Amino acid sequence: MACRQPPLNSKRPRTLLCHDMKGGYLEDRFIQGTNTEDCYIFYHWASIDIFNYFSHHMVTIPPVCWTNAAHKHGVAVLGTFITEWESGKDICESFLSSEDSFRAVADKMVQIAEFYRFDGWLINIENLLCPDAVKNTPIFLRYLTDKMHSSVPGSLVIWYDSVLEDGKLKWQNELNNQNRVFFNACDGMFTNYNWKEEHLQRMVAIAEDRLVDVYVGVDVFARSEVVGGKFETNLSLQMIRKYGFSAALFAPGWVFECLPTNEFHQNQNKFWNLLCDYLPTHSVSMLPFTTSFCQGFGKRLFFRGKEVHAGNWFNLNAQEMQPLFVDQKLAGAGGSWVRTRGCSEDAWNGGCCLLIEGALVSEKPNVSVRLLSLLAQASPRLFISFIYKQDCSDRVRLALEVTTTNSCSCENSQITTPQDHRKGTIPHLLPETDNLVSQFKKQCDTQPVEGWTINCYLLELQESFLENVFVNISRLPDADAKYKEKEEPFAFRVGEIRILDVNSLFAAPVQVQNLTMCNTLWRRGFNDCKKRENQLYLSTTLRWFYPPNTAVNFRIFCKGMEHHQSVTIAESEKMVLIGRAYNRVYRVVDIPIPDPPVGTSGQVEFLVQPITKEGFVGQSSNCSRLVVNYLEKQ
CATH class of the missing domain: 3.20.20.80 (Glycosidases)
Known part of the structure; x- marks a missing residue:
C-alpha cells in the first residue's frame, strides 16, 4: 500500500x-478486465x-x-x-x-x-x-x-x-x-x-x-x-x-x-x-509520481495521445492516481466557478483525462486549483512533465504550480488564490532543446500529437517535501472593452503529470527476462469476423521476470496473426497489441492464428514491453520475445 x-x-x-x-463479484471479478459498457467505478x-x-x-x-x-x-x-x-x-x-x-x-x-x-x-x-x-x-x-x-x-x-x-x-x-x-x-x-x-x-x-x-x-x-x-x-x-x-x-x-x-x-x-x-483528505507520499488520470474504463484506449483500441473496456487495475476533485463557485468572485472531472472523450494514456472547466470574471482573473496532495520527500532536482490540451480561447492560460514545505502536514482546502500558497513555486520551464527534455522524450517514446501541449520543467529544492501540485488558470487583461464585462469560459484537458528525480532520466533500463508459456490450448471454431467455420485459435499463459514494484504495467503484443506464406514471420508484419498486464503473468485467450503452410510449421511471436513506474517505455532491446512454432497434426 x-x-x-x-x-x-x-x-x-x-x-x-x-x-x-448486487451480491458482489460482477464485472470486477475479471482480473484482466472486460468490454462491458456500464460498470460501477469509484475514484474519490x-x-x-x-x-x-x-x-x-x-x-x-x-x-x-x-x-x-x-x-x-x-x-x-x-x-x-x-x-x-x-x-x-x-x-x-x-x-x-x-x-x-x-x-x-x-x-x-x-x-x-x-x-x-x-x-x-x-x-x-x-x-x-x-x-x-x-x-x-x-x-x-x-x-x-x-x-x-x-x-x-x-x-x-x-x-x-x-x-x-x-x-x-x-x-x-x-x-x-x-x-x-x-x-x-x-x-x-x-x-x-x-x-x-x-x-x-x-x-x-x-x-x-x-x-x-x-x-x-x-x-x-x-x-x-x-x-x-x-x-x-x-x-x-x-x-x-x-x-x-x-x-x-x-x-x-x-x-x-x-x-x-x-x-x-x-x-x-x-x-x-x-x-x-x-x-478529510489524505496525501499519498510517492515519488516518482506519474498519472494520466485514467479511471479504469474507457470508450477507447489511448497510448501517448493516440488511439490504439476502439470500443468500451473496463479494468480497475488500469486506474491511475486520481486527483482531488473540485466543483465550486468561487467565493466573492461573481459568476466565477471551477470544476474538475474525468473525461472519457479523450485521453493521453488509458481511457480518460482530467477535464478542468469553469469561468472567470474580470474582477477575479485567476484561480489556483489543487489537483494533487503528495507530501513526499523530494530529491534536490526534480523533472516535471505536464501534458494538456486547451479547449478554450487563448485569452485564458494554464500554468503548473507546486508548493513545498519543510515538514509533513496535511491541508484540506482544494481551491486557493495565489497569495494563499505556502512556499509556492512556479517550476522553471525548459526549452525543447534542453538535454533533459530530449532524454525524457527518448525514454518515454513521446512524439508530438496534434492538440496536445507537452511542457517540461525543472524544480530545484533543498531538503524539502513536495506538498501540493496546483494548476493556475488566469484570464489575460482584456484590451477590448466588450470582453471586460463578460465571463470568460475555460476548458483544459490534462493528459498527464509526471514528477521524477532528474537522475532517473539517465538510469539504465531493465530488461524483461525468461518469457515462457504454459497451459496452452489450441482449438478450432467459428470466426465471426472472417465468417470462417474452422478458424484456429490459441490460448496460453505467458509468464516472465521483471523486478517487483518497478513497472506499472506491461503491454503484450503478438506477431504472426496474418496469413502464412512461409515458415517464418515476415519482417513487414506489425506487432499487434493484444492486452495489458498488471503483474508478471498474462492469459492470452482465443487469439485467431492462421493455418500453418502446407507440409511445414507456422510461427507466432509474443513480445512483452514494460512501462516503468516513471512512465518510461521499454525499448525493443528491453522487451522479451517468445517465438512459437506450430505444426498441424496429420
Whole structure:
C-alpha cells in the first residue's frame, strides 16, 4: 500500500466505504478486465481511508482490481466474514465451540489476507449465538486481530453492531455496555444505521479515547428510519463529525444502482461533492509520481495521445492516481466557478483525462486549483512533465504550480488564490532543446500529437517535501472593452503529470527476462469476423521476470496473426497489441492464428514491453520475445 499522510492510525476521524452491490463479484471479478459498457467505478479515493468489499458469502475476498486501486491511493482494504440465519448459527456453534477450532479459522483468514494482499476483515455475525459461542467470540476477535497485526502491518479487524454479549441478535445502532466487549477485542465497531443524535451523545462517554474507532453506519439507500442518505448523506456526516466519530458509508453505489446509468458520473460527482466538507483528505507520499488520470474504463484506449483500441473496456487495475476533485463557485468572485472531472472523450494514456472547466470574471482573473496532495520527500532536482490540451480561447492560460514545505502536514482546502500558497513555486520551464527534455522524450517514446501541449520543467529544492501540485488558470487583461464585462469560459484537458528525480532520466533500463508459456490450448471454431467455420485459435499463459514494484504495467503484443506464406514471420508484419498486464503473468485467450503452410510449421511471436513506474517505455532491446512454432497434426 502506498505510504500516506496522515497515517491510517492517526487520531483523525476516518471514512470507511462499504461496497455492497448486487451480491458482489460482477464485472470486477475479471482480473484482466472486460468490454462491458456500464460498470460501477469509484475514484474519490483521497476522501476515504478504508474500503470494504461486502457480499453475503461467508468469506468475501476483495477482487484484486479493487485492492490494487485502493492501495495505489493509500487506502486499506477489508474483506468480509459473515454468518447469517439458522445456517450461520450452526456455523458459529461449530467454529466457536473451542479454542482450537476458532484459532484454525482465524489462522486461515490471516493466510487468505496475506495471500491476496488485503488489510483485514469486517466481522459480521448476524445470528443468535449459544452461550459457548458468544463466550468465545471476544477471544476469537482478539486472537484474529493480534495475528493480523503481526502478519499484515497496519491491518484492521472491525466488528459489526449486531450480536450482544448475551448472544441475542439485536442491533443497537450504537456502542454501549451490551456490545462493548466485542469493540474492546478488536480495532473498531461499525454501527447499525438507525441511530439518532442521542445515540451519538451517549457513545462519546462509552468510547472514551477511541472515538475514531467507532464507525457510525450510514445507509446511503436511506432504508428505514435514518438520518440523511441518498443526496442528503451530508446531513448524516455533519452530525457524525460533530461528535468526532469515524463514518462508514454503506452502499454508495446507490448512485449507480438506482439512478440512470447514463448519468452515473454526474450523479457520482454530485454525491461526493456534497460530502466534501466532512471528508478529510489524505496525501499519498510517492515519488516518482506519474498519472494520466485514467479511471479504469474507457470508450477507447489511448497510448501517448493516440488511439490504439476502439470500443468500451473496463479494468480497475488500469486506474491511475486520481486527483482531488473540485466543483465550486468561487467565493466573492461573481459568476466565477471551477470544476474538475474525468473525461472519457479523450485521453493521453488509458481511457480518460482530467477535464478542468469553469469561468472567470474580470474582477477575479485567476484561480489556483489543487489537483494533487503528495507530501513526499523530494530529491534536490526534480523533472516535471505536464501534458494538456486547451479547449478554450487563448485569452485564458494554464500554468503548473507546486508548493513545498519543510515538514509533513496535511491541508484540506482544494481551491486557493495565489497569495494563499505556502512556499509556492512556479517550476522553471525548459526549452525543447534542453538535454533533459530530449532524454525524457527518448525514454518515454513521446512524439508530438496534434492538440496536445507537452511542457517540461525543472524544480530545484533543498531538503524539502513536495506538498501540493496546483494548476493556475488566469484570464489575460482584456484590451477590448466588450470582453471586460463578460465571463470568460475555460476548458483544459490534462493528459498527464509526471514528477521524477532528474537522475532517473539517465538510469539504465531493465530488461524483461525468461518469457515462457504454459497451459496452452489450441482449438478450432467459428470466426465471426472472417465468417470462417474452422478458424484456429490459441490460448496460453505467458509468464516472465521483471523486478517487483518497478513497472506499472506491461503491454503484450503478438506477431504472426496474418496469413502464412512461409515458415517464418515476415519482417513487414506489425506487432499487434493484444492486452495489458498488471503483474508478471498474462492469459492470452482465443487469439485467431492462421493455418500453418502446407507440409511445414507456422510461427507466432509474443513480445512483452514494460512501462516503468516513471512512465518510461521499454525499448525493443528491453522487451522479451517468445517465438512459437506450430505444426498441424496429420
